[in-house]
Amino acid sequence: xxxxxxxxxxxxxxTSLLDVTDLTVSIPSRFGEFKAVDSVNLSIKxxxxxxxxxxxxxxxxxxxxxxxxxxxxxxxxxxGSIRLTGEEITNLDDDTYHLLRGNRIxxxxxxxxxxxxxxLKISDQLIExxxxxxxxDFQAARQLAIELLEETGIESAEQRMDEYPHQFSGGMRQRxxxxxxxxxxxxxxxxxxxxxxxxxSVQKQILKxxxxxxxxxxxxxxxxxxxxxVIAEITDNVTVLRNGRIIESGPTIQVLGTPAQDYTRALMxxxxxxxxxxxxxxxxxxxDKSIEGExxxxxxxxxxxxxxxxxxxxxxxxxxxxxxxxxxxxxxxEVNDLSVTFxxxxxxxxxxxxxxxxxxxxxxxxxGEVLGIVGESGSGKSTLAKAxxxxxxxxxxxxxxxxxxxxxxxxxxxxxxxxxxxxxxFQDPYSSLNNRRTVEAILTEPLTFYGLAKKGPDxxxxxxxxxxxxxxxxxxxLKYPHQFSGGQxxxxxxxxxxxxxPSFLICDEPTSALDVSIQAQLLNLLKDLQSHFxxxxxxxxxxxxxxxxxxxxxxxxxxxxxxxxxxxELFFSSPKAEYSQQLLRETPSLQMVRG
Amino acid sequence: xxxxxxxxxxxxxxxxxxxxxxAFTLFRFVGDPxxxxxxxxxxxxxxxxxxxxxxxxxxxxxxxxxxxxxxATGDFGYSYRTRQPISEMILSRLPATLExxxxxxxxxxxxxxxxGIYTALHRGGILANSILITTLIGVSIPxxxxxxxxxxxxxxxxxxxxxxxxxxxVAIGWWKTNFLTIDGLRSLLLPALTLGVYQLxxxxxxxxxxxxxxxxxxxxxxxxxxxxxxxxxxxxxALRNTLVPVITIIGLQFGGVIAFSIVTExxxxxxxMGLLFLDSIRYVDIPVMSVYLVLIALMFVVINxxxxxxxxxxDPRVRNRAAK
Numbered sequence: 001x002x003x004x005x006x007x008x009x010x011x012x013x014x015t016s017l018l019d020v021t022d023l024t025v026s027i028p029s030r031f032g033e034f035k036a037v038d039s040v041n042l043s044i045k046x047x048x049x050x051x052x053x054x055x056x057x058x059x060x061x062x063x064x065x066x067x068x069x070x071x072x073x074x075x076x077x078x079x080g081s082i083r084l085t086g087e088e089i090t091n092l093d094d095d096t097y098h099l100l101r102g103n104r105i106x107x108x109x110x111x112x113x114x115x116x117x118x119x120l121k122i123s124d125q126l127i128e129x130x131x132x133x134x135x136x137d138f139q140a141a142r143q144l145a146i147e148l149l150e151e152t153g154i155e156s157a158e159q160r161m162d163e164y165p166h167q168f169s170g171g172m173r174q175r176x177x178x179x180x181x182x183x184x185x186x187x188x189x190x191x192x193x194x195x196x197x198x199x200x201s202v203q204k205q206i207l208k209x210x211x212x213x214x215x216x217x218x219x220x221x222x223x224x225x226x227x228x229x230v231i232a233e234i235t236d237n238v239t240v241l242r243n244g245r246i247i248e249s250g251p252t253i254q255v256l257g258t259p260a261q262d263y264t265r266a267l268m269x270x271x272x273x274x275x276x277x278x279x280x281x282x283x284x285x286x287x288d289k290s291i292e293g294e295x296x297x298x299x300x301x302x303x304x305x306x307x308x309x310x311x312x313x314x315x316x317x318x319x320x321x322x323x324x325x326x327x328x329x330x331x332x333x334e335v336n337d338l339s340v341t342f343x344x345x346x347x348x349x350x351x352x353x354x355x356x357x358x359x360x361x362x363x364x365x366x367x368g369e370v371l372g373i374v375g376e377s378g379s380g381k382s383t384l385a386k387a388x389x390x391x392x393x394x395x396x397x398x399x400x401x402x403x404x405x406x407x408x409x410x411x412x413x414x415x416x417x418x419x420x421x422x423x424x425x426f427q428d429p430y431s432s433l434n435n436r437r438t439v440e441a442i443l444t445e446p447l448t449f450y451g452l453a454k455k456g457p458d459x460x461x462x463x464x465x466x467x468x469x470x471x472x473x474x475x476x477x478l479k480y481p482h483q484f485s486g487g488q489x490x491x492x493x494x495x496x497x498x499x500x501x502p503s504f505l506i507c508d509e510p511t512s513a514l515d516v517s518i519q520a521q522l523l524n525l526l527k528d529l530q531s532h533f534x535x536x537x538x539x540x541x542x543x544x545x546x547x548x549x550x551x552x553x554x555x556x557x558x559x560x561x562x563x564x565x566x567x568x569e570l571f572f573s574s575p576k577a578e579y580s581q582q583l584l585r586e587t588p589s590l591q592m593v594r595g
Numbered sequence: 596x597x598x599x600x601x602x603x604x605x606x607x608x609x610x611x612x613x614x615x616x617x618a619f620t621l622f623r624f625v626g627d628p629x630x631x632x633x634x635x636x637x638x639x640x641x642x643x644x645x646x647x648x649x650x651x652x653x654x655x656x657x658x659x660x661x662x663x664x665x666x667a668t669g670d671f672g673y674s675y676r677t678r679q680p681i682s683e684m685i686l687s688r689l690p691a692t693l694e695x696x697x698x699x700x701x702x703x704x705x706x707x708x709x710x711g712i713y714t715a716l717h718r719g720g721i722l723a724n725s726i727l728i729t730t731l732i733g734v735s736i737p738x739x740x741x742x743x744x745x746x747x748x749x750x751x752x753x754x755x756x757x758x759x760x761x762x763x764x765v766a767i768g769w770w771k772t773n774f775l776t777i778d779g780l781r782s783l784l785l786p787a788l789t790l791g792v793y794q795l796x797x798x799x800x801x802x803x804x805x806x807x808x809x810x811x812x813x814x815x816x817x818x819x820x821x822x823x824x825x826x827x828x829x830x831x832x833a834l835r836n837t838l839v840p841v842i843t844i845i846g847l848q849f850g851g852v853i854a855f856s857i858v859t860e861x862x863x864x865x866x867x868m869g870l871l872f873l874d875s876i877r878y879v880d881i882p883v884m885s886v887y888l889v890l891i892a893l894m895f896v897v898i899n900x901x902x903x904x905x906x907x908x909x910d911p912r913v914r915n916r917a918a919k
Contacts, residue, residue, distance in 0.1 A: 118911070
């Protein structure tokens with residue numbers, strides 16, 4: 001037993017493992033100091049998993065960074081104290097702190113793709129860490145590394161440890177990261193969104209592993225996440241944060257079971273439910289206060305009604321409600337036996353058979369319907385979307401749009417009518433808008449490109465009106481994308497799709513980069529647009545709960561193959577395929593609160 | 596891996612063919628070769644005879660094939676100016692330039708890489724800032740001014756180092772080297788320093804910016820959180836990840852130094868390829884110029900191939916991709 005664990009055993013009865021009192025972290029800026037964390041108190045016992053939950057800007061990662069002494073310049077601890085087994089560790093000098101890191105406090109990062117050094121073997125990285133903290137020779141360190149990898153569930157660890165990080169899958173890599181965080185017997189582990197980048201089934205396993213390790217090794221774990229489902233599934237206690245302050249704190253079962261604060265209740269209500277479909281989400285917050293008061297800047301004649309009128313006068317959009325349309329009209333899009341192969345080439349000496357991303361997928365969507373596509377990463381969801389929208393060529397099968405043959409990416413002309421009629425909203429609103437163009441320029445482009453309006457007063461009026469329709473102030477058109485938050489940007493992305501007057505919208509994970517409250521707002525918006533304009537939507541998501549809220553029909557994909565296709569409510573109440581059942585079982589939800 | 600190299604060699608052949616076509620065009624169509632070869636007294640008939648004997652009346656494709664075949668077999672033809680075989684001229688000049696280039700590269704790496712790491716890790720420090728400013732002056736001043744400046748201080752005022760020529764050289768076969776005599780090494784110092792200053796600055800700034808990016812990455816944060824010591828984080832984890840872009844630039848630069856060390860060679864009267872090229876331009880010695888062009892292209896192709904292979908040595912991901 002090392003000195004520190006003895007120390008810890010001595011303290012266990014007297015005091016908790018980690019005590020954070022009145023912690024305030026400030027970030028100086030041009031406009032004075034911004035308090036990223038404001039008077040936060042935390043107390044964690046050995047073997048406890050303590051969740052920190054909140055939306056972006058809540059300060060949860062900053063707390064983690066402050067505890068391990070890795071606050072990024074210029075952030076600094078303004079006041080308060082952090083004590084590890086009773087010892088004050090706030091404002092230790094960097095070298096002393098460095099002795100704590102890895103040794104007594106360790107950290108697990110969000111993305112296993114980036115948290116391992118890509119150029120060094122797993123074994124080198126593990127052994128280096130072990131030898132840093134323990135006086136072991138190379139062979140003993142290697143042996144310990146093998147044991148740790150086995151403990152975290154890596155099979156044939158002895159052979160695999162001499163591989164490089166890129167040779168492991170995402171879930172396996174996160175296991176390696178956990179082994180690395182554990183290899184020095186730390187007393188406290190800070191896990192910052194440890195499963196956010198993983199598929200649900202892998203997430204489930206990793207959470208289980210963290211739970212087991214916390215219990216067996218009596219390690220305290222601070223689990224930082226935005227996902228209330230994860231909190232419900234694994235934590236003992238939870239602290240809800242908002243804008244750097246604690247909203248509510250206590251045993252998970254109590255906080256999530258009978259929330260005392262409005263914000264906690266609202267946050268939970270905004271989480272899409274897997275167990276039932278709700279027509280609309282509760283709106284928690286006004287996204288951004290800075291844009292209020294800008295409503296006075298308007299373009300004369302521009303209004304949401306104008307946009308509605310304009311969108312409805314198009315030939316393809318049908319002004320009837322969706323209900324009357326369902327089951328009566330012919331399919332707007334039919335996909336038959338579609339396959340997509342990547343990387344197939346025969347060049348000089350090399351013949352590559354290629355990778356089949358999509359294998360003989362067939363589906364059809366009626367006008368005004370929402371078709372949900374679900375599946376884990378690598379299931380071909382996005383490939384399907386790109387094939388339909390005409391971004392990747394197909395290798396076999398055919399598509400029909402409005403009864404007409406829809407050529408694939410190579411054969412579809414730039415001026416093919418489907419290029420306008422099918423529009424896409426991408427996952428990441430930070431990279432899908434050109435940061436060097438104003439919102440007006442971004443939104444005017446579809447109008448002029450498809451010849452829907454001439455640039456000038458008409459286009460200005462339409463841009464302002466459509467912005468209004470997606471619940472953005474008209475003045476937004478004067479700004480650049482980087483001046484908006486993620487949710488606002490995604491609204492702009494939706495507006496851009498609408499500018500083309502499409503009848504078919506493809507949303508590829510439109511909310512997975514957003515906070516739950518913002519996700520709720522955007523899903524509400526999509527529902528409204530869909531019911532007003534009879535839009536047909538292909539809705540892609542890895543999040544089954546979100547799909548349940550949106551879709552009329554569901555298609556499940558796995559490794560490019562179609563597993564199941566069913567009417568949505570039927571699917572969620574009684575999935576037929578075993579894989580679908582497994583997916584539903586593994587999705588974390590609020591019902592899993594630990595007893 | 597072998598397939599990868601084979602593919603790269605194929606591509607190289609195409610590059611070389613394209614360059615030799617360019618060199619051929621230069622040789623054949625910039626001025627009349629015969630008019631440049633003969634004196635004013637040569638009669639039209641004699642000129643015609645020379646033209647016929649040189650094959651200049653053959654179809655263009657035949658001429659190019661002959662030209663390319665000759666180049667590929669090492670038959671570079673004769674200089675208009677000296678009437679010597681070009682291969683001999685180049686072989687006698689090549690070692691001087693290569694040695695100069697290598698020494699300047701070593702100087703730039705020995706100083707540039709550590710300085711880059713230092714300035715990346717001590718951002719805003721006094722020493723880091725002074726290094727940055729000094730090297731900025733270094734790139735802003737043209738090479739020949741630096742050369743003359745060095746000659747003035749170390750050659751004229753202090754009299755420590757010779758200011759022109761290669762000094763004493765030792766011949767190993769056809770290769771005459773500076774490395775084996777004190778005088779040779781002393782002669783090498785000033786021109787190598789002059790040539791190295793610019794590379795040094797670029798290497799340093801590149802290492803610095805790459806290093807700063809890498810230090811922000813998650814795996815460095817994770818390594819810090821695991822308590823890995825700073826020296827290992829900086830030199831083992833971070834530096835290795837900065838090498839891929841740094842090697843690309845250093846490779847291209849090394850090519851550039853060898854190909855275009857003309858200014859430095861002329862300031863120091865260094866009897867290398869650059870000086871040869873300069874003389875060829877002065878006397879419109881087109882055969883030498885076109886051979887020079889082809890050789891320089893060959894050198895760039897080889898350097899790029901080496902750089903690509905180095906990628907695979909450094910980065911296991913490239914190794915895997917290449918193996919497929």
